[in-house]
Amino acid sequence: MGDGAKLSVGFLGLGIMGEAMARNLLKSGLFASVTVWNRTLSKCQALVGEGAKSAETPAAVVGSCDVTFAMLADPDAALAAVFGDNGVLAGITPGKGYVDMSTVDEATSTRIGEAVTAKGGKFVEGPVSGSKKPAIDGQLIIMGAGDKELYDLVQPAFDVMGKKSFYLGSTGAAARMKLVVNMVMGAMMGAFCEGMALADKAGLEQSALLEILGLGAMANPMFALKGPAIMARNYPPAFPLKHQQKDLRLALALGDSLGQPLPVAAAANEVYKAARGAGKGDEDFAAVYEATVNKK
Ligand SMILES: NC(=O)C1=CN([C@@H]2O[C@H](COP(=O)(O)OP(=O)(O)OC[C@H]3O[C@@H](n4cnc5c(N)ncnc54)[C@H](OP(=O)(O)O)[C@@H]3O)[C@@H](O)[C@H]2O)C=CC1
Numbered sequence: 629m630g631d632g633a634k635l636s637v638g639f640l641g642l643g644i645m646g647e648a649m650a651r652n653l654l655k656s657g658l659f660a661s662v663t664v665w666n667r668t669l670s671k672c673q674a675l676v677g678e679g680a681k682s683a684e685t686p687a688a689v690v691g692s693c694d695v696t697f698a699m700l701a702d703p704d705a706a707l708a709a710v711f712g713d714n715g716v717l718a719g720i721t722p723g724k725g726y727v728d729m730s731t732v733d734e735a736t737s738t739r740i741g742e743a744v745t746a747k748g749g750k751f752v753e754g755p756v757s758g759s760k761k762p763a764i765d766g767q768l769i770i771m772g773a774g775d776k777e778l779y780d781l782v783q784p785a786f787d788v789m790g791k792k793s794f795y796l797g798s799t800g801a802a803a804r805m806k807l808v809v810n811m812v813m814g815a816m817m818g819a820f821c822e823g824m825a826l827a828d829k830a831g832l833e834q835s836a837l838l839e840i841l842g843l844g845a846m847a848n849p850m851f852a853l854k855g856p857a858i859m860a861r862n863y864p865p866a867f868p869l870k871h872q873q874k875d876l877r878l879a880l881a882l883g884d885s886l887g888q889p890l891p892v893a894a895a896a897n898e899v900y901k902a903a904r905g906a907g908k909g910d911e912d913f914a915a916v917y918e919a920t921v922n923k924k
């Protein structure tokens with residue numbers, strides 16, 4: 629690995645994000661091969677049709693690749709892929725790299741990193757900011773931490789998947805940073821939805837609110853993008869609500885562990901929990917509006 633020859637890379641998890649990210653690795657032509665795996669194996673077919681290889685287990689992917697990337701739902705999924713039967717660990721041999729780009733907590737990432745390095749492998753965590761479209765466009769923001777040699781080795785892959793990557797230090801730093809970023813995002817979306825609901829109740833046009841917000845210091849791409857979805861009350865998933873609630877839950881746990889009060893995020897989390905409870909978990913996180921709006 630790292631002797632100038634093209635790397636063979638693997639990718640575990642072909643959900644909304646992973647499929648787009650793996651496709652960009654494939655399309656780049658920078659790698660000797662791209663081998664994919666997904667728990668629901670049928671989801672590998674599209675990429676195989678475009679030139680990827682597929683394998684039946686994470687161990688088989690890792691065994692046949694220099695570096696394997698993962699983009700999995702949550703801590704349970706990330707741990708299952710590594711420690712489960714025929715998981716990542718079964719394929720790790722000295723020198724192999726594992727880059728987990730899922731949004732998880734520090735404890736999960738540390739556990740995975742320690743297990744990989746105990747077998748002589750190298751580990752980087754690389755959670756991302758940016759949603760379905762930035763993933764498709766290769767415009768993610770990548771937060772990296774862990775083994776610096778592996779981070780440098782996979783920089784070309786990060787450049788294909790993202791517009792900027794940051795090396796933040798030892799394992800855990802990127803996991804923490806990503807949770808802080810998504811805590812802010814979840815609370816912002818919660819406040820925005822309350823504003824949209826109040827505007828409507830107060831006899832104001834939501835489109836006018838959107839335009840006024842968009843012209844001032846609070847202008848941001850998220851309000852501009854999600855505002856029309858909220859007005860149409862139609863939420864095709866780009867960032868599933870269940871993942872935003874998971875991120876708030878993990879950020880609040882981080883706050884608890886550090887004695888940092890997070891009352892705004894805690895309140896926002898309750899609204900996402902209500903939306904999940906109402907069956908909105910697989911819709912876009914803008915569907916938190918449905919738990920905000922007072923239907924009376
Ligand atoms: N969507 C977004 O905008 C963004 C998402 N993220 C983060 O990226 C990660 C992936 O998100 P996204 O692609 O949207 O999620 P999806 O829900 O679309 O995909 C989740 C993936 O995880 C797999 N998975 C779930 N549970 C398990 C398990 N127990 N064992 C093995 N595999 C499992 C799924 O497999 P299967 O197909 O079999 O269900 C699927 O491949 C999450 O951590 C999310 O928080 C980060 C930035 C943006």
Ligand SMILES: O=CC(=O)O
Nearest residue numbers: 756757758759867
């Ligand atoms: O984690 C979600 C995102 O949009 O970033």
